[in-house]
Amino acid sequence: MDKQEFIETFIPLKDRLYRLSKRILISNDEAEDAVQEVLLKLWKGKENIGNYKSPEAFAITVTKNYCLDRLKSKQASNLKIVHSNYPTSQNLEREVEANEEVGLVFKIMDSLPEQQRIVLQLRDVEQLEFSEIAHILDSNETAVRVTLSRARKTVREAMIKKYNYGITQY
Template sequence: MGQNEFVKLITPFKDKVFRLARRLLLSTDEAEDATQEVIVKLWNNKNVLDDYRNLEAFAMTITKNYCLDQLKSKRAGNLKITHTNYEDSNASLDKKMENFDSLKWVEKIINKLPEQQRIIIQLRDVEQYEFEEIAKVLNMNETAIRVALSRARKTVREFMIKTNNYGIK
């Protein structure tokens, strides 16, 4: 497989790899490094890539494992989730500020979720992966993924209701 063929294979999901890495690591720089590492690993294994039915799922699995290894070696338990690609250009300034505040609260809540739930929310709600694809990436069954996603969403929902009804905690 040549370089051009390889680039064509990874281009459709390279941004997803970066977003997952950014979701798990503390900084954009670290996420860029992780993305580069994943691409290098894929390139080094390009001769066997044809054997994988779902290259994107394989790349996401490598990304998840690489990021978790980085976190374990440097700062276990100190994860940060950042989601900054939300923008409504037609909204009023008040609505934009309200959306920004809500997004920041959701980020804060997601930061407190268990690691597995954070990954599942990223893959399902942000990246729009199907449950079958998430199951491949996380090596879990679909029922367990649905349960973890439901619990994560419930936690976020309950905290937001509590915050909106009783004020900021």
């Protein structure tokens, strides 16, 4: 793979890799560092990328593994888990109301088991096919579907519990 092919293949994936990294590592800075490290690894191994069926799936797999390794490493104790990386606005009250449900869904997603969180991110946020997710996670499509179903059920139940669909209990 030459330089131009590499750029055309992996640079458009940069945002997707960042979102996956951020979902796993939480911190914006750590996610940006992870994407840089992954792109560097891919660049160094560009001669072997042609051996893979899907370079995109390979890049996502490398990103996922790198992020999980970061969490397991001794450096993980230094990771900042912050949610203050979002810009503030003058009309904070209106913004909070508008984003409350979306924020709650992401908060619930963060509390899911790692496998469910990754599958939900790859399927519902990144909109990958089940076959691609199965390949990335080194699993089968049925297991991915079951994991996704369980993750969605957990999110749905948490949302129902939070909002109770307008039914008040006395």
